[in-house]
Amino acid sequence: MRQMARVRRGAMTAALLAISVTGSLMTACTSGGGATDDGRGHVPGPAHSHGTAASSGSVLAVKIDNAPAARPQTGLDAADVVYAEQVEGGLSRLMAVYASKLPKAIGPVRSARESDLELLRQFDEPTLAYSGVQHKLLRLVDQAPLNLRPPDKVPAAYYRGTDNAAPHNLYLRPQRLMGSAAPGSAALTTGFRFGAAPSGGSPETSRTVRFPAARFTFTWSGSRQRWLVAMDGTPAVTAEGRTVAPATVVVQYVKVRTSKYHDVLGNKTPYTETVGSGTAKVLRDGRAFDVNWARPKATDGTRFTTADGTPMNFAQGQVWVVFAKA
Template identity: 70%
Template sequence: MGHRARTRRAVTTVALLAVTATASLAAGCTGGRGAVEDGRGQLRTPAESPAERPAESPGTGERSAAAGSVLAVKIDNVLAARPQTGLDSADIVYAEQVEGGLSRLMAVYATRLPKAVGPVRSARESDLELLRQFDRPTLAFSGAQGKLMPLIDKAPLDGRTPEEVTDAYYRGTDKPAPHNLYLRPDRLSAPAPGAAALTTGFRFGAAPEGGVRQTTHTVRYPAARFTFTWSADRDRWLVSMDGTPTVTTDGRRVAPATVVVQYVKVRKSAFRDFLGNNTPYTETVGSGKATVLRDGRAHEVRWSRARATEGTEFTTGSGAPVNFAEGQVWVVFQKAS
């Protein structure tokens, strides 16, 4: 761990020097050591630096994922990154607001691992609190702001970047950098840990009573938009982003069984991008309102998460637990009014 921290400090220094040399091009937070994003997630310096140390084989290296750990992957969600790969295989997809009012996704895998996931992008401070609900999860990401890296190092998770595990990542040819970095999940987590690793507090079963019939629901960020449209034929909510149907690279429509719009506090963090724009911090510990979409109906409920190490409970006005439909769950964090 000491070698890892020293390596990261050294690389951070190199990255900062590179940024200084290319200040006229840079804006935003780092998307990998030596790479800088502008307010729209575009790379303004060369691609990530070469590997700093040899890759380790899954299950044998000192950094291999803990048994029973979920795999969480930070996924790019600007227009240039779409369509994404492997998004339909995730058990849970979290959507959060980032700099410039844009959005970024975190896909969580436990029951099955696709052959590839991506494009992979950088982590945010909010991710650390969100991931505390899992038992030492593996976090795949392309990098983070230099000042955030020490917090990631100390967090109870297994952070894996392209510099550390070179054989787990590759550059695709379908999109320009930095929107073409992909992960081979089986190089980090093999086999899939199973549903028991999803310690989210989510419950699955019969639909709660009541609710209002609703066939479409839209969540708006300052510079991004998610729309969920109910398909009675598929018994799923069809996802659209920024007005365009969301499909994966193999042409599959992304269609979760349950969508949760969770109203949370979004505040300023201690971090800023290169231009001085503050990075939003999404608070996922606490309580508040939520809208649960399932079976073509909308249910207004309450959410509660007392501690970061616990999952999130969803209850009706009477305090009864709210069940989700079996299948993929999307959780979209929206700023409470």
């Protein structure tokens, strides 16, 4: 039945993502106790009973801290797709999705948000690693078709590092969730297409996307044929000094509304709507393309097309999607 479901899910999405991501990271942090919250009173929700390891073919999605105190992150360069979303106070947080390769460690791991549930519906029972959720979200998270793996369910998969203070020091050992091998790129069905760039576009050397209290800058490197990432003005590198450099950057303009949830300080949680349609900028090969995006329902991937309806191909390699307010 699960195999049949994957076939049906694959038919609804536009194309299978085939990315080859290289690099393996090890963290210098030592092991600590398995935490059960994200340092702000958020507690994990109950997990579905799919066993200790993820189901075969399930991608791994990890909520990654992006506060300045959490940098440099670990394992970010090995992700197939990185989503950047707005959270409380106008700050940013990342969702990294792994299908082609699992690094040695990933983090710092932080809490999930309501809009993550909608974003992850495009995958077939993805495994979600996160530090916890707001208490009022527990019911929604438990009902979502996710393989939930917070620290209290698999404490051996998490550890506290020593380089940063809590809550910015919780790390994941992904092999303890997924086994020794990644599910393979065929498990990642996002609607993305890869291939030669379409005609048109305009030369682009740098683009900055601003949140109320955060910003991302992508600068084209002709020698590396990649976009170099800077966050809040600081170049993005991993804990071992690897430059974070996606091949394709998508600035997707979406509706960002206020949800009914808030953090412990009373800051309202933004809700990023990823189902619907709108416009986007796709950066690849040192050029910017104006495109349209469409995701009719949560179980669909997002399709990107040029003005004449031609599918927008991405460059082979890591993809960053930044959700900017329309």
